[in-house]
Amino acid sequence: MKKTYKIDVDCANCANLMEAETKKTAGVKDAVVNFMTLKMKVEFEDGVDAKEVMGRVRENCKRVEKDCEIFL
Amino acid sequence: MNAKQKKNLARILIAAAILIALNFVEIHGVGKFFLYLIPYLVVGYDILLKAFHGLKNFRAFDESLLMTIATVGAFALAIYEDGDYTEAIAVMLFYQIGEWFQSYAVGKSRKNISELMDIRPDYANVETDDGLEQVDPDEVEIGTVIVVQPGEKIPIDGVVVEGNSTLNTVALTGESLPREVSSGAEVISGCINLNGVLKIRTTKEFGESTASKILELVEDASSRKSKSEDFIAKFARIYTPVVVICAAALAIIPSIISGAWETWIYRALIFLVISCPCALVISIPLSFFAGIGGASREGILIKGSNFLETLSKVKTVVMDKTGTLTQGSFEVDAVHSKNLNFDAEKLLHLAAHVERYSTHPIANSLRKAHPNERDDCTVEDVEEISGRGIRAKINGQVVCVGNEKFMDEVGAAWKECYKVGTIIHVAVDGKYAGHVVISDAIKPHAKEAVAELGAENIFMLTGDTEKISAKVAGELGIKNYRSELLPADKVSEFEKILAASSGSVAFVGDGINDAPVLSRADVGIAMGALGSDAAIEAADVVLMDDDPRKISRAIKISRKCLSIVKQNIFFAIGVKFLCLILGAIGLANMWAAIFADVGVMILAVLNSIRTMILPK
Numbered sequence: 104m105k106k107t108y109k110i111d112v113d114c115a116n117c118a119n120l121m122e123a124e125t126k127k128t129a130g131v132k133d134a135v136v137n138f139m140t141l142k143m144k145v146e147f148e149d150g151v152d153a154k155e156v157m158g159r160v161r162e163n164c165k166r167v168e169k170d171c172e173i174f175l
Numbered sequence: 176m177n178a179k180q181k182k183n184l185a186r187i188l189i190a191a192a193i194l195i196a197l198n199f200v201e202i203h204g205v206g207k208f209f210l211y212l213i214p215y216l217v218v219g220y221d222i223l224l225k226a227f228h229g230l231k232n233f234r235a236f237d238e239s240l241l242m243t244i245a246t247v248g249a250f251a252l253a254i255y256e257d258g259d260y261t262e263a264i265a266v267m268l269f270y271q272i273g274e275w276f277q278s279y280a281v282g283k284s285r286k287n288i289s290e291l292m293d294i295r296p297d298y299a300n301v302e303t304d305d306g307l308e309q310v311d312p313d314e315v316e317i318g319t320v321i322v323v324q325p326g327e328k329i330p331i332d333g334v335v336v337e338g339n340s341t342l343n344t345v346a347l348t349g350e351s352l353p354r355e356v357s358s359g360a361e362v363i364s365g366c367i368n369l370n371g372v373l374k375i376r377t378t379k380e381f382g383e384s385t386a387s388k389i390l391e392l393v394e395d396a397s398s399r400k401s402k403s404e405d406f407i408a409k410f411a412r413i414y415t416p417v418v419v420i421c422a423a424a425l426a427i428i429p430s431i432i433s434g435a436w437e438t439w440i441y442r443a444l445i446f447l448v449i450s451c452p453c454a455l456v457i458s459i460p461l462s463f464f465a466g467i468g469g470a471s472r473e474g475i476l477i478k479g480s481n482f483l484e485t486l487s488k489v490k491t492v493v494m495d496k497t498g499t500l501t502q503g504s505f506e507v508d509a510v511h512s513k514n515l516n517f518d519a520e521k522l523l524h525l526a527a528h529v530e531r532y533s534t535h536p537i538a539n540s541l542r543k544a545h546p547n548e549r550d551d552c553t554v555e556d557v558e559e560i561s562g563r564g565i566r567a568k569i570n571g572q573v574v575c576v577g578n579e580k581f582m583d584e585v586g587a588a589w590k591e592c593y594k595v596g597t598i599i600h601v602a603v604d605g606k607y608a609g610h611v612v613i614s615d616a617i618k619p620h621a622k623e624a625v626a627e628l629g630a631e632n633i634f635m636l637t638g639d640t641e642k643i644s645a646k647v648a649g650e651l652g653i654k655n656y657r658s659e660l661l662p663a664d665k666v667s668e669f670e671k672i673l674a675a676s677s678g679s680v681a682f683v684g685d686g687i688n689d690a691p692v693l694s695r696a697d698v699g700i701a702m703g704a705l706g707s708d709a710a711i712e713a714a715d716v717v718l719m720d721d722d723p724r725k726i727s728r729a730i731k732i733s734r735k736c737l738s739i740v741k742q743n744i745f746f747a748i749g750v751k752f753l754c755l756i757l758g759a760i761g762l763a764n765m766w767a768a769i770f771a772d773v774g775v776m777i778l779a780v781l782n783s784i785r786t787m788i789l790p791k
Binding site: 166 | 225228234277284397399400452464
């Protein structure tokens with residue numbers, strides 16, 4: 104299952120950090136953060152609850168980059 | 176400028192103004208420290224907060240934390256020496272200027288690109304009992320009749336049911352010549368209706384319509400990251416920790432040996448300022464984004480930054496013939512019947528009748544050459560003989576239309592034709608009446624396209640006969656071609672070329688029948704894809720119209736983009752390393768470090784924006 108989310112982040116390196124954090128989050132198979140279009144594409148593991156996983160993703164991203172936002 | 180940018184700009188200006196004013200104030204000691212603290216906090220408070228946040232989460236290489244250590248360190252040295260606080264504040268100030276500029280430039284190019292791709296329709300006019308109603312195009316169901324006024328964008332793909340007009344397709348194809356449409360014509364979303372009112376019956380949902388598809392494709396494109404982007408992301412992950420560790424070593428080891436610890440801590444702080452990876456990281460995706468956006472404006476859709484990168488390395492271009500170099504629609508080239516005392520018009524007339532029910536491309540071209548085929552002649556007993564042709568009874572006469580074998584079978588004495596093309600022989604009541612020459616015309620700009628790509632880099636693969644292929648290749652100046660290939664042969668021939676080539680190999684086709692080769696190629700380019708979903712799916716690069724010159728255009732754009740990417744990588748890394756070395760041996764001060772961090776970033780961003788200006 105793949106989903107796209109709108110994000111807000113200020114710098115390109117922070118976007119890369121978000122991508123790395125998202126990939127590390129349990130339940131996420133793969134993720135791509137596109138800084139230029141401010142979008143995040145997340146591919147989930149089979150059978151996980153996307154909402155719950157994204158909650159954790161958001162938390163992890165906030166930890167590395169306080170100013171970022173993921174619009175769920 | 177958004178609210179955040181405005182606020183940050185104000186902070187930068189206020190801090191700069193205070194800093195300049197403080198230059199004229201004669202004050203020393205603690206008072207000076209507190210006075211200088213004001214501009215520092217105005218411009219840097221958010222960085223300090225972020226640094227604290229990073230510290231709390233054990234993020235040693237957080238950019239804000241590094242900036243904080245560098246500036247607080249510079250401040251501390253200034254207090255100790257009762258010296259100049261300006262440097263510490265300037266580092267923070269310029270760091271913020273850099274951040275602001277980056278945010279502004281990126282925002283600006285986001286806006287520019289979305290304006291370039293201004294094909295998203297905002298509404299659709301649906302006819303109701305109380306006149307026209309504007310609705311969200313998403314809510315329009317298939318089969319609804321929508322009305323498009325002059326000056327409006329066609330919101331959804333469909334068929335014209337009423338009205339005549341000309342359409343401007345420039346936003347979709349880059350082709351500036353308007354297209355005439357009238358009742359029965361298929362139209363695609365994103366075109367602008369220029370003069371007449373059109374009533375259109377929609378054939379697709381909004382989300383499946385051309386305009387939506389293209390926008391989705393272009394927006395997604397920058398998510399497929401190129402090797403350059405991966406490289407720089409990885410580099411940034413290593414670069415910052417390494418520089419920070421060097422800074423720590425620089426602060427401790429020489430200080431212990433020489434005892435001149437002020438000097439060495441100062442040099443270490445320079446390292447921290449240069450350790451930020453932002454200049455490297457921002458300019459690369461920005462270049463790709465701008466390159467993809469600029470290309471889409473010309474009707475060249477590149478489906479990913481990675482494909483843009485591969486496209487720039489293309490050395491060999493393999494092309495399909497039919498539909499790529501030639502029109503792909505067969506046309507009657509000549510009718511030869513004079514020597515047999517048979518009227519040419521009549522010959523075409525009879526041939527068209529015989530082909531009335533056939534859907535073969537040849538049949539279509541015969542019917543096209545004789546437009547009013549459905550007249551009151553009687554057409555009976557139509558019989559298709561596989562591999563031969565078609566026989567039918569027209570007004571009582573038995574007419575056979577087909578190839579040489581068919582003529583031999585019915586005993587008609589057929590004649591060889593001097594022209595190259597598909598020869599369709601006609602016999603009436605067993606007697607040879609003449610033949611029709613059908614050929615596929617070469618596209619108007621095919622020759623220029625071949626010349627631009629360099630004929631020696633081109634391979635033509637086709638399923639057509641040797642004679643026709645040789646003629647087309649000869650006319651276009653192509654030296655390498657393979658003819659009479661079945662679809663499977665095309666793949667194996669392509670693989671041979673792939674193995675022999677030193678650079679990347681692109682395949683150009685029309686997306687019909689050649690999907691396997693398209694996907695096998697390093698870069699698959701589909702042309703004339705307007706409205707063909709299959710081609711858009713299979714290819715990596717989609718040319719919206721069928722002008723073959725767009726192939727070399729696409730390659731040129733990709734090369735320009737990649738050369739800018741390389742310039743940025745070498746320039747940014749080069750300047751940073753240079754400043755690190757000069758800083759370590761004491762030849763560069765804090766100002767050089769600021770340039771290596773902020774100046775390089777601004778220059779790299781400005782350079783990336785150049786990708787949007789397309790090469791001629």
